[in-house]
Amino acid sequence: MRITIRQEDFNSMLAHALRERPDEACGLIAGYDREDGVREIDRVYLLTNTDHTNEHFTIDPKEQLRAIKDMRANGLKPLGNWHSHPESPSRPSEEDKRLANDSRASYLILSLMDAKHPVLNAFHIENTDAGKTVRKEEVIIIMEENGNG
């Protein structure tokens, strides 16, 4: 799966994550599953981590509800969620895997381990008989100037 995000949306996600440090930041993503198989993020929601720690996140359910209603009002599909890893790499932790309960979702992780070179990866996490399986998705950041990744 390829997943696209506009540069400006990536920038706002990054700014939110930097602002929230040392805590983890989090939010939702919404957009479209295109016929060519590309998952297109059209809107990034910057939401509150009610855990307020650098080791966990829980998306505020009231904000989650507002975001879901906004997606519906704008004809957008819920595509998954995102969170930051302020001090660790951009890959799902055991807890991330355990709590990933939607096999249709894309789980985006923004690592700030090297804040000058943030890393954004997306993952598909599925429940199988063998446990949780993780597959990396290709993230393409769409530049604003020419519309190409």
Added chain:
Amino acid sequence: MKITVGGEKKEVAEGLTVAELIVLEEVEMPEYVTVSINEQFIERSAFESHVLQEGDEVEFLYFMGGGQ
């Protein structure tokens, strides 16, 4: 009676509880689901006893969390 579930209008039986609606809707992994009715969150302990009313707007929200 008519209720709305996840933005879709549905016809359900009178007296249906939240727990029964979860089964009816085949909600996956209900242990991770939070339920809101008319934008009020329902305590999990009330799922069995909370009876839905005509016109209720129900949302199932999956817990979203993790950790580094």
